[in-house]
Amino acid sequence: MANKYTTVLFDADNTLLDFDKDENCALTRTMELYGVPVTEENIAAYVKINQGMWKALERGEITKPELKRTRFRKFFDAIGFETDADVFEVNEKYLSLLGEGGNTLTGAVDLCRELKEKGYDLYIVTNGIEKTQKNRLTKSGLLPYFTEIFVSETIGHQKPKKEYFDYVLSHIKEKDIGKIILVGDSLTSDIKGANQSGITCAWLNLKGQELTEEYKPDYVINDVREVREVLYEKQ
Ligand SMILES: [Mg+2]
Numbered sequence: 001m002a003n004k005y006t007t008v009l010f011d012a013d014n015t016l017l018d019f020d021k022d023e024n025c026a027l028t029r030t031m032e033l034y035g036v037p038v039t040e041e042n043i044a045a046y047v048k049i050n051q052g053m054w055k056a057l058e059r060g061e062i063t064k065p066e067l068k069r070t071r072f073r074k075f076f077d078a079i080g081f082e083t084d085a086d087v088f089e090v091n092e093k094y095l096s097l098l099g100e101g102g103n104t105l106t107g108a109v110d111l112c113r114e115l116k117e118k119g120y121d122l123y124i125v126t127n128g129i130e131k132t133q134k135n136r137l138t139k140s141g142l143l144p145y146f147t148e149i150f151v152s153e154t155i156g157h158q159k160p161k162k163e164y165f166d167y168v169l170s171h172i173k174e175k176d177i178g179k180i181i182l183v184g185d186s187l188t189s190d191i192k193g194a195n196q197s198g199i200t201c202a203w204l205n206l207k208g209q210e211l212t213e214e215y216k217p218d219y220v221i222n223d224v225r226e227v228r229e230v231l232y233e234k235q
Helices: 019-034 040-058 064-079 087-098 108-117 130-140 162-171 187-197 224-231
Strands: 007-010 121-126 148-151 180-184 200-204 219-221
Touching: 019 040, 019 087, 040 064, 040 187, 064 087, 087 130, 108 121, 108 224, 121 130, 121 162, 130 148, 148 162, 162 187, 180 187, 180 224, 187 200, 200 224, 219 224
Parallel strands: 007 121, 007 180, 121 148, 180 200, 200 219
Antiparallel strands: none
């Protein structure tokens, strides 16, 4: 292949999968199930707590089992919701509902099909929860285009840790790091991780975020379909 890159490492959530939509559906159904008032304020409170916990996980301050055990406790406390329900069980229910998701960003499936047809070797690099991510990727129709799915939970390290990317790099076919590109929406996990491991990266700036100096994406795109322009650019 005459292309500059042979291999694309795609983040999953909010890069190919529409996490916000899947999360909203699963959360709403979980709240209904346990009698939590479904209001915009309550949903926003959960999203904030959950995002904060995932950032803490990225920084290595908490573990994934802790996140699973405590996020609904924190959420219920924050909104003053009292229940006898076991918060671990609530989390398990939420995860099973999330696993029924699989909404994708516009054009994501077509893009992956096209890249696969053109001979690119595609992988998923995700910090999610193994079973949930695999279920969602299956439902989305994306799975057939990927050689392997690297879920942090299984590897024992998460993005942006170098150990996570060392594992990925040693398990993919391409051995020339210059032919590998990562595409992801998170500065703190995807771009930071790629920068630390010397992997070329494209930042999908989905939400009009400001780029600060500590992150060095090689490309910035605003829509995942623009990956074509990055990959097919004149060499
Ligand atoms: Mg993401």
